[in-house]
Structures are given as structure tokens and as C-alpha cells.
Amino acid sequence: xxxxxxxxxxxxxxxxxxxxxxxxxxxxxxxxxxxxxxxxxxxxxxxxxxxxxxxxxxxxxxxxxxxxxxxxxxxxxxxxxxxxxxxxxxxxxxxxxxxxxxxxxxxxxxxxxxxxxxxxxxxxxxxxxxxxxxxxxxxxxxxxxxxxxxxxxxxxxxxxxxxxxxxxxxxxxxxxxxxxxxxxxxxxxxxxxxxxxxxxxxxxxxxxxxxxxxxxxxxxxxxxxxxxxxxxxxxxxxxxxxxxxxxxxxxxxxxxxxxxxxxxxxxxxxxxxxxxxxxxxxxxxxxx
Amino acid sequence: xxxxxxxxxxxxxxxxxxxxxxxxxxxxxxxxxxxxxxxxxxxxxxxxxxxxxxxxxxxxxxxxxxxxxxxxxxxxxxxxxxxxxxxxxxxxxxxxxxxxxxxxxxxxxxxxxxxxxxxxxxxxxxxxxxxxxxxxxxxxxxxxxxxxxxxxxxxxxxxxxxxxxxxxxxxxxxxxxxxxxxxxxxxxxxxxxxxxxxxxxxxxxxxxxxxxxxxxxxxxxxxxxxxxxxxxxxxxxxxxxxxxxxxxxxxxxxxxxxxxxxxxxxxxxxxxxxxx
Numbered sequence: 122x123x124x125x126x127x128x129x130x131x132x133x134x135x136x137x138x139x140x141x142x143x144x145x146x147x148x149x150x151x152x153x154x155x156x157x158x159x160x161x162x163x164x165x166x167x168x169x170x171x172x173x174x175x176x177x178x179x180x181x182x183x184x185x186x187x188x189x190x191x192x193x194x195x196x197x198x199x200x201x202x203x204x205x206x207x208x209x210x211x212x213x214x215x216x217x218x219x220x221x222x223x224x225x226x227x228x229x230x231x232x233x234x235x236x237x238x239x240x241x242x243x244x245x246x247x248x249x250x251x252x253x254x255x256x257x258x259x260x261x262x263x264x265x266x267x268x269x270x271x272x273x274x275x276x277x278x279x280x281x282x283x284x285x286x287x288x289x290x291x292x293x294x295x296x297x298x299x300x301x302x303x304x305x306x307x308x309x310x311x312x313x314x315x316x317x318x319x320x321x322x323x324x325x326x327x328x329x330x331x332x333x334x335x336x337x338x339x340x341x342x343x344x345x346x347x348x349x350x351x352x353x354x355x356x357x358x359x360x361x362x363x364x365x366x367x368x369x370x371x372x373x374x375x376x377x378x379x380x381x382x383x384x385x386x387x388x389x390x391x392x393x394x395x396x397x398x399x400x401x402x403x404x405x406x407x408x409x
Numbered sequence: 410x411x412x413x414x415x416x417x418x419x420x421x422x423x424x425x426x427x428x429x430x431x432x433x434x435x436x437x438x439x440x441x442x443x444x445x446x447x448x449x450x451x452x453x454x455x456x457x458x459x460x461x462x463x464x465x466x467x468x469x470x471x472x473x474x475x476x477x478x479x480x481x482x483x484x485x486x487x488x489x490x491x492x493x494x495x496x497x498x499x500x501x502x503x504x505x506x507x508x509x510x511x512x513x514x515x516x517x518x519x520x521x522x523x524x525x526x527x528x529x530x531x532x533x534x535x536x537x538x539x540x541x542x543x544x545x546x547x548x549x550x551x552x553x554x555x556x557x558x559x560x561x562x563x564x565x566x567x568x569x570x571x572x573x574x575x576x577x578x579x580x581x582x583x584x585x586x587x588x589x590x591x592x593x594x595x596x597x598x599x600x601x602x603x604x605x606x607x608x609x610x611x612x613x614x615x616x617x618x619x620x621x622x623x624x625x626x627x628x629x630x631x632x633x634x635x636x637x638x639x640x641x642x643x644x645x646x647x648x649x650x651x652x653x654x655x656x657x658x659x660x661x662x663x664x665x666x667x668x669x670x671x672x673x674x675x676x677x678x679x680x681x682x683x684x685x
Contacts, residue, residue: 315498316500316502318498319498319500320511320515321484321487322458322460322487322492322498323487323488323492323511323512323515323559324484324485324486324487324488324489324512324515324516324563325484325515326484326515327484329515
């Protein structure tokens with residue numbers, strides 16, 4: 122009987138212990154996979170906001186075209202300004218109409234002269250945004266400045282928090298899985314103590330004795346990882362319509378299959394190693 | 410084959426498993442190791458299998474001092490000694506066939522070789538029709554015969570039977586004794602540790618080592634160590650002025666022999682199979 126078959130037999134002979142080991146590994150991996158997608162998602166949202174026009178200045182309604190061009194020209198001369206886009210009242214109306222094309226009443230009420238022209242300014246670095254904001258606020262033709270730095274700061278904090286909470290949770294659950302697999306396999310090793318002694322007397326190498334327990338841990342890791350990923354994927358599919366609505370114009374769904382492939386490969390590899398290590402740790406303690 | 414050179418195994422302050430035991434066992438001998446419970450019979454076996462290491466002295470197996478056997482080579486050393494236990498120690502979840510095949514699997518033999526060897530062994534112990542039974546379905550005598558077949562699986566040069574008839578009735582004991590004698594006649598060195606009167610009567614002609622409180626009190630046919638003769642020759646040569654050698658050179662001359670033996674053991678490691 123090869124070690125892999127022996128491992129499968131060991132699993133079959135103690136189904137409840139084996140299911141416990143697989144379940145805790147699956148929970149750990151479900152949380153790990155979910156957090157990794159959340160971290161990726163929040164990072165994408167952060168990138169989205171960082172690549173948008175970061176400071177928007179709204180002109181007075183009576184600002185002339187010459188004044189608007191003057192402001193644009195002044196801002197363009199700043200070394201820290203990356204890009205400038207002018208939105209005229211007509212363009213603002215076109216955008217408004219596009220966004221509200223399903224509501225004729227709103228379209229009838231609004232004309233170009235009640236929508237302000239605006240200037241959207243991007244900076245080379247986020248740190249320059251405050252300066253851009255101050256520049257625009259100091260200009261007479263500009264009535265209001267919308268500055269997204271606070272949103273970005275808030276998102277950055279959020280992403281960092283999600284990352285730390287995720288890492289802490291996954292590490293805790295990973296450690297718990299490792300200890301549970303080690304404890305369960307230790308029980309089986311204790312049960313087979315005499316058989317191990319006999320094999321040792323018959324000249325079995327250390328690997329011959331350890332291999333079935335190593336593979337048992339590997340199987341727990343593998344099945345736990347695949348189950349955890351499967352549940353996470355099903356949950357994502359279920360939540361996709363809600364998430365799309367929630368995220369609006371931020372387009373991060375559907376997630377490319379390459380991301381899933383990388384996620385599943387890394388997760389499975391780690392849990393296989395974790396399970397295998399737990400199995401050999403358990404038997405090593407007994408062989409001492 | 411097996412040399413005990415002033416071997417002592419101390420467990421606690423004044424508790425000895427064996428104490429200052431010396432004897433030589435030649436290849437192909439049939440040896441009875443006798444003595445009451447606690448006299449050191451099992452300790453002797455454990456010293457040969459290197460489950461215990463001597464506190465003093467040296468155990469030499471096939472000209473190789475066991476102190477030179479590295480832990481990584483221990484499994485290979487143990488494959489050269491078949492061990493039969495009083496309580497059989499068969500794997501309960503494996504059937505007769507699987508129990509006998511286990512040492513061959515451990516040694517990495519091919520399935521054809523395992524098939525052939527297990528069939529032969531089950532014929533030898535007359536259990537060929539019970540190969541599918543599990544240990545709990547066997548009688549004590551049958552279980553012990555399976556244990557003997559398992560111990561012989563990799564054709565070890567030495568078979569150590571520790572109280573093999575301890576749990577058996579007279580009829581089964583006689584069958585086991587006859588089997589052990591037959592195995593010895595086929596060329597295997599057989600050591601039987603026992604205090605069973607039936608065994609002692611049936612194997613009266615065999616050489617007997619008697620232990621008491623860990624000390625060897627009787628050796629019915631003491632043997633001299635062959636290596637000793639070589640050492641004596643060296644000593645004689647040393648006496649002649651022209652051939653006198655320094656102790657350092659003597660050590661150097663002896664050293665390769667041990668080295669060769671360790672290398673032999675390493676060579677007997679199963680080679681990794683190449684791709685088919």
C-alpha cells in the first residue's frame with residue numbers, strides 16, 4: 122500500500138475527525154480568500170479615485186469665457202499640475218442630459234445657464250493637491266472647489282485597516298488550523314503507536330513512517346482550500362449584482378480569471394504545506 | 410557474526426539491563442538465551458537491534474561495531490535482523506498477506522518480488538490458505554507463525570525470537586520450535602530467548618547462554634572471536650623487531666575495515682528507481 126492510499130484509508134476510518142480538520146481549514150481559507158479579494162477591491166477603488174480629476178473648481182455662473190481661459194492658463198503654468206480639463210456650461214448640460222435621459226421632466230427644467238462651467242485639475246502627486254486647491258480658491262472667477270483628498274485619505278485608512286485585520290484574522294485562523302490538524306493527526310499517531318514501533322523494528326525509514334501522516338495533512342489542506350475557495354466564489358457570484366450597484370462607475374467586476382487562478386494556487390500551495398507540516402510535526406513528536 | 414565485548418547497559422544508578430556481557434556468535438548458529446524474567450534477555454535483543462546503546466563495551470554485528478552505525482543507517486541495520494515478539498505485534502488492520510509483505514514494502518521491493526516471496530514464506534509457515542485472515546481471526550500459534558514469516562521476509566542473516574512460545578500451548582510451541590530449527594538449518598542464525606521448558610527440552614542440543622541479573626552466568630559452547638585471532642597475529646608480528654608497528658599505524662590499519670563495513674551498509678540502501 123503506498124503512503125497516499127494509507128492516508129486515504131486513515132481519513133476514511135475516522136470520518137468525524139477528518140471532517141473537523143477539513144472544515145476548520147475550509148473556514149480559514151474562505152476568510153483568507155475573501156480578505157484577499159477585499160484588499161484587492163479596496164486597492165482598485167483607491168486607484169480609481171487617485172486617477173480621477175482630483176480637484177474640481179466650479180466657476181461663477183456669470184464668468185466669461187475669457188476669465189475661464191485665463192484661469193486655465195494660470196493653472197497650466199504650475200509645475201505640479203499634470204492635466205487640466207475645462208467643462209463649459211454646454212458640456213455640463215450635455216453630461217446632465219446624458220445622466221438623466223430617462224427623466225424628461227428634469228431635462229425640461231434645466232438649461233445650460235444654470236449649470237456652472239468647471240475646471241478639473243490633476244496633480245503629479247497627491248501631496249500637491251492642497252496647493253492646487255489653494256490656487257483655485259484664490260481665483261475670483263472660481264466659486265467653489267471640490268477637493269477629493271479627504272476621500273482618498275479615508276480610503277487609504279480603510280484599505281490599511283482591512284489589510285491588517287485580514288492578516289491578523291488569517292494568521293490566527295491559520296495557526297488554529299495548524300494546531301487542530303496537528304492534534305487530530307497526533308491522536309491517530311498515538312492510536313498507531315504500536316504499528317509505528319513495529320515498522321521501526323522492521324527497518325522502516327523515517328519517511329516511510331511519516332509519509333502517510335504527511336499526505337493526510339496534505340489532503341486536509343487541499344480539500345479545505347478547494348472548499349473554502351468554492352464557497353467564496355459562490356458567495357461572490359451571489360453578491361455580484363449588489364456589488365455592481367454599490368460600486369457604480371467603479372469598474373472592478375467581473376474579476377479576471379487570472380486573479381482567481383493566482384489566488385487559488387497560492388492558497389492551495391500554502392495550505393498543502395501547512396497540512397503536510399502539521400502531519401509530520403505530529404508524527405515526529407511521537408517518534409522522539 | 411555477533412560479538413558482545415564487555416557490554417553493559419545501565420538504566421538507573423544501580424539497575425543494569427546487562428552487565429559486562431561478552432560472547433561471540435558465529436554465522437548459522439542456533440542459540441538459546443535463557444534466564445528468568447528481568448534477567449536481561451530482551452535488553453540483549455534491543456542492544457543487537459540498536460534500540461538501546463551500551464553504556465560500556467561494544468556490540469559488533471557482522472564485523473561492524475554498532476557504535477559506528479549512524480542513525481540514518483539504522484533502518485538498514487535493522488533489516489538485517491528479523492525479530493519475533495512474544496505478543497506477535499502484527500498490525501491488526503492488515504491481513505496475513507499484508508503483514509508478511511510489510512518488510513518487503515519497507516525495503517522497496519517490486520510487487521512481483523513481494524508476491525513471490527510472501528507466497529514462499531506462507532508455504533514455509535503453512536499458512537498459505539489463511540492469507541486473507543486478519544490477526545484477530547488467527548490462533549496464537551498461527552499469529553506467531555505469521556510473525557516469523559514477517560521476520561524472515563527480507564531474508565535477514567539473523568533471526569531473534571524473543572519468548573516466541575510465551576503465549577502458546579505445548580502443541581503450538583512445538584510447531585514454532587520445529588519451524589525455528591528448520592529456518593536455522595536453511596542457514597539463518599537463530600537466537601531464541603526463552604524460559605519455556607518445552608523449548609529448552611526440544612532445543613537441548615543448541616548452544617545456551619544463560620543470564621542472571623543481567624550477567625552472563627553460563628555459555629555452553631563458548632566461542633572465540635575470530636577477529637581476536639587476527640589481533641593476536643598482529644600482536645605476534647608486533648613482537649618481531651622488523652615488523653614492529655606503532656599503535657597509530659595499527660589503528661590506521663584497522664580503521665578502513667570499519668569504514669568498509671559502513672560503506673557496505675550504505676551500499677545496501679535501496680537505489681532510487683529511475684523513470685520507466
